[in-house]
Amino acid sequence: MCARTIDEIFYIFAQNQRNATQTEQIKVPVRVRIKDIALKAGVSTGTVDRVIHNRGNVATKVKEHVERVMTEMGYKRNLIASTLAYNKTLRIAALIFDQDDPYWFQINQGLEKAQEATLHYGVNLDTFFCDQGNPVMFQKLATEIVESHPDAVLVAPLFLKEGLHFLQLCAKKGIPVAIINTQMPKAKALCYIGQDSYQSGFIAARLLNFGMKKKATVLLLNLDPGPTNAQHLLDKERGFREYFKDDGKSITVLSENFEQYRDQKALKSWFIKILGKYKDLSGVFVTNSRAYMLLDCIDKRYFQDIVMVGFDLVGPNIEYLKSNRINFLINQNPVLQGYLGVINLVNHLILRQEVAQIQYLPLDIVVRENCDYYTRANVSYPATIF
Amino acid sequence: MCARTIDEIFYIFAQNQRNATQTEQIKVPVRVRIKDIALKAGVSTGTVDRVIHNRGNVATKVKEHVERVMTEMGYKRNLIASTLAYNKTLRIAALIFDQDDPYWFQINQGLEKAQEATLHYGVNLDTFFCDQGNPVMFQKLATEIVESHPDAVLVAPLFLKEGLHFLQLCAKKGIPVAIINTQMPKAKALCYIGQDSYQSGFIAARLLNFGMKKKATVLLLNLDPGPTNAQHLLDKERGFREYFKDDGKSITVLSENFEQYRDQKALKSWFIKILGKYKDLSGVFVTNSRAYMLLDCIDKRYFQDIVMVGFDLVGPNIEYLKSNRINFLINQNPVLQGYLGVINLVNHLILRQEVAQIQYLPLDIVVRENCDYYTRANVSYPATIF
């Protein structure tokens, strides 16, 4: 009675129907089980199992036959049952940066969301926080992580050299790695989830360019502690400059790093100096989420005719966006980066699904009027794995 | 040995570890099972089960005790096991519109994606396609659907009256409904997933306004068959007009319906006439995904000084966006609308989770430079339920 031939793949829906008051019978595709394959192929479930998982020890002839029956009947592994029976835990180690920074706080929110969603799949997330601008600490945490033998790793490799080293270590140990935030083309990881930095710089330029005069100076500003050798910053700058190359105007692109951005006075006097030097400064592009820090210490009136473009929907940025002091923000979707980073590892390791190697998140253009829709968390990225 | 007291909620991770070469022991939170609760509370699993599901037939004292133990130990239902054991099928009937229209094609793609993702949860999706501009057919299909006793319904209530009627029928039968695309404030449904139409009209206006002269005329154009009584169109127009009310300029907003949009000649001559009448026409806002239809039949040179804003990333629109004939598109995320519509019903019925009643999708501003990131399907909306 559990027997189902290929011709019986459809069964009467009413049987399983809860409110089976209806007499009308509706046919519904039924899920084919290992048992059904075994019966049809005239073997035991164990043999089918061996074929499915390529465990070997199956006569070639039998194997082929079973495979044929499987495709005929359209077998699909039941992920629910499979996961339940698999019954393994998975430890993921994540290496990100200190949560004082609202951007990294949001990344971590994504991680926590993912942890919650995957708890039932036996996923355990260990998150390590590195101080920004501290490659030594990064190196140390990386070593610690590798030595703790995690099943998978998620990392934001802000430091070029140390990041690469970490990835190589993981590769040697056979630990799959998901990269977020900063792409590392040279490294072979399971996947990268984040933005196309080059293109984000390009778009930033385009947004600055809206209504800009024929001749002007624009400033690309890195507010980063320590040396900015992160790949994504270099790419952003490339994209930014590229746009102005052939826009038909005559725009001078100035690019500057300012490391002591936490020192308001220093930042202020430095920027005022820039303003004095470049009288036609009409656009500022802050390459990370710290645009607000510049605005915090410089008076409104200096920005009268300057278009501001920044990154990320962090609290202070949003305020400036709403008060029209920032014109555009490009959303890097930190929450989704963290979330998808974990999800992809789980997809790979537990659900054994293919994952795309490069997953560029959209470059959301955020203005005052559509800002709320990106910040409100009312859209339920499914709270549970589908 | 299965016994776990509250103090033993942490156990040694290495036990379950696959590559258990390590000697270091890592503590990991363990998932509490019904069995653990039962043991701790000194009752049987059946009793715990009755408490969890509020099935009654439990002495008040015992019930309270079990509940206390549950919160103490932090019990969380294992969705995997729960779903597997629940073993019910769920038939969802979806009522959307004919797939010839690329927009509705994308909605359906979302539905199919969701069907695939939820197959393991025993979800069966029945999709009904209504002809656009045909309320009679809508009514008929709605009746048919209600009579087939689905477990849940997903609908895009383009027709005000018929939509409301459908929703009332479902409410009477106790069938939960997810609404997409068109909000119906009066109806009480499980949830609405789509855009804030008012705000999308508002943003469209803002985008048109970029670099527009002080005095100009803009056209809001409905290309819809039949009477456009859909709520979302009305809301869009409200938002659109609202923006120009206090922008400090003097913009005349013209709004027109043109039903025979499929007739290229008619559309062309009609639009040329408009152009002749309003010499200062400098912006056109097409309120749905059919902006391309206008461009298809009107020569490029007529649009020299006209900013175009439309909706949706359908093929022809994208082409015009890339060739600079459409300046902005607002993405309504049709795929996600369909996908989340189904997912939310499943979340509600199978996973028995709370779902938010209004889920506004972001108002993505799409320009030539960020278009690809919205169309590429490389970001894996988790292929399986989380």
Add this chain to the structure above:
DNA sequence: ATTCTTTTTGTGTGCGCGCACAATAGACGA
């Protein structure tokens, strides 16, 4: 033909939960 390997195939148990049904205790009247 017999024994011993090796290959191939079959069977049984458990994952955690939901639910039907069996079992027990308590209440009450005869």
Add this chain to the structure above:
DNA sequence: TCGTCTATTGTGCGCGCACACAAAAAGAAT
């Protein structure tokens, strides 16, 4: 005290799969 009825509690099976182990069949060697 006993039976009966009801309120409460306990037990067992199945969901579909993964995996360990038992069983059988097929070769290989004597």
